[in-house]
Amino acid sequence: MNRAVIIGAGPAGLTAALELLRSGKQYEVIILEESGEIGGISRTVQYRGKRMDIGGHRFFSKDERVMNWWREMMPLQGALPKDDKILGRESRIVPGGPDPEKTDRVxxxxxxxxxxxxxxxFFDYPVSLKWDTLKNMGFLTTLRAGFSYFGSMLHKREETSLENFYVNRFGKVLYSMFFEGYTEKLWGRHPSEISADWGSQRVKGLSVKAVLKDMLSKMRPGGKKEKEVETSLIEEFYYPKFGPGQLWETAAAEVKRLGGQIWMHCSVQKIHSEGDRITAVTYLREGKEERLEGDVFLSSMPVKDLVAGMEQVPAAQAEIAEGLPYRDFVTVGLLVDRLNLKNETKIKTLGNIVPDCWIYVQDVGVKLGRIQIFNNWSPYMLPDPERQVWIGLEYFCHEGDEYWKMDQQKWVEFASEELVKMGVLESAALVEDAHMERVKKAYPAYFDTYDRMPELISWLSGFNNLYCIGRNGQHRYNNMDHSMATSFEAVKNILEGRKDKSNIWNVNTEKSYHEEKDQQ
Known part of the structure; x- marks a missing residue:
């Protein structure tokens, strides 16, 4: 029986494991997971009866393989009638859909x-051209933005940077207001220093033109079909009752039921090879090094660490891998009595809080990058969603810097003060409970040696039985569905004996389907 060694128990690793186990081929599947948790960045953290989603994860994909996979893991609640947008516990369920009050697996x-x-x-994201947007911008700013946009249409910049990418689609004024500050917070670099590839992957065809087209199409009889809508403009998505980690924990249980093994707290340190094949990995468990041999190897560990652990790496490839940058972040969860924000939308919510899943913070006067309102992802993420609000505050940093090293108490004080400064909280005294999580290598970054990735990909592809999958495995800002798709393609290659790996690396490179900057 052939042995498949999979590094990482996140979406890519678990998907690959299940696809191999279900293939009907005889594979012994072993997953090595460095941490003690399932799901990678898509895990759900549990704390005192509350749940935190690390990063925020929308379950929506135009890839039917992914949607079918999710449906199989966890039944979908039926679609709500268009005139019923109450999405709390009192939501009306269409016949045939499971009632979340009666089942946990939904x-x-x-x-x-x-x-x-x-x-x-508040401004819509993606940026809309509704009356509220124009009113909040003010007459003069709206005029400036309009002239700036038309100027960008007439004089296109060469897209040598993310800044030029945004300016071409929104004009200089809207770029400065809604993209520049946040992007620099996220990456720690000005958009002029970041590759336009990131925009191509995460923003797709989103632009002022796309927004206008979307608005006009919805005015037509019958509106716009879901398949025609830009991914960045979707209005509904699915979400596990108890957060994304629930789905991946379900997947992990299925892996074990089918005979697969998941070894926790096993950190891969070395990758051994002979010629064009990987032969084994050495992993660290409880301070002891152990060796595991295999026939095929699927890696979702950061490609930087993968190459660092390999033998006889050429100098050029070692230099590229060593220079690949990442962005880390800290999430601070705060349980508060109320937010100092009025729900001025027509969307009904429990407790009548603002309906946002995410709130992007563009103001450069605070370090805060984004606010998640867990109540709106699922009312089951906290014990009392009608009386309390459970929020996650995302701060982008680098592992080892002053923010990364701050302890939880300092983070709670710092974050609370920023919310008061912004007018989101009336007082820091409203904080009833808090929890902080650090996340390493959350975002593969598109600068430094990133532009030399093709060289590294070519070299890695020379190992016939090594398959790089997932976000960090490919150093690509993939969402869950993209990460899963890399696993679908990798397993297909394994089963068919295909040596060319271009199909795996090409997932999420076509500009016909990409997400906006959701930082999943």
Whole structure:
């Protein structure tokens, strides 16, 4: 029996394991997971009866393989009638859909609201051209933005940077208001230093033109079909009742039921090879090094660490891998009595809180990058969603810097003060409970040696039985569905004996389907 060694128990690793186990081929499947948790960045952290989603994860994909896979893992709540947008516990369920009050294993249909908070005003994200947007911008700023956009249409910049990518689609004024500050917070680099590839992957065809087209199409009889909508403009998505980790824990249980093994707290340190084949890995468990041999190896560990652990790496490839940058972040969960934000939308919510899943913080006067409102992802993420609000505050940093090293108490004080400064909280005294999580290598970054990735990919592809999958495995800002798709392709190659790995690396490179900057 052939042995498949899979590094990492996140979405890519678990998907690959299940696809191999279900293939009907005789494979012994072993997953090595460095941490003690399932799901990678898609895990759900549990704390005192509350749940935190690390990063925020929308379950929506135009890839039917992914949607079918999710449906199989966890039944979907039926679609709500278009005139019924109450998405709390009192949601009306269409016949045939599971009732979340009666079952735990269900994906809820959620209302997708993400907005920008800029100078104490809300703006739709993606940016819309509604009256509220124009009113909040003011007459003069609206005029400037309009002339700036038309100027960008007439004089296109060469897209040598992310800054030029955004300016070409929104104009200089809207770029400065809604993209520049947040992007620099996220990456720690100005957009002029970041490759335009990131925009191509995460923003796709989103632009002022796309927004206008979307608005006009919805005015037509019958509106716009879901398949035609830009991924960045979708209005509904699915979400596991108890957070994304629930789905991946379900997947892990299925791996074990089918005979697969998941070894926790096993950190891969070395990758051994002979010629063009990987032969074994050495992993660290409880301070002791152990060796595991295999026939095929699928790696979702950071490609930087993968190459660092390999033998006889050429100098050029070692240099590329060593120079690949990442961005880390800290999430601070705060349980508060209320937010100092009025729900001025037509969307009904439990407790009548603002309906946002995410709030992007563009103001450069605070370090806070984004706010998650867990109540709106699922009312089951906290014990009393009608009386309390459970939020996650995302701060981008580098592992080892002053922010990364701050302890939880300092983070709670710092985050609370920023919310008061922004007008989101009336007082820091409203914080009833808190929890902090650090996340390493959350975002593969598109600068430094990133532009030399093709050289590294070519070399890694020379190992016939090594398959790089997932976000960090490919150093690509993949969402869950993209990460899963890399595993589908890798397993297909293994089963068919295909040596060319271009199909695996090409997932999420076509500009016909990408997400906006959701930082999943």
């Amino acid at each position: 994906m809820l249909l959620r209302n997708r609201v993400s907005r920008i908070y800029y100078k104490k005003h």
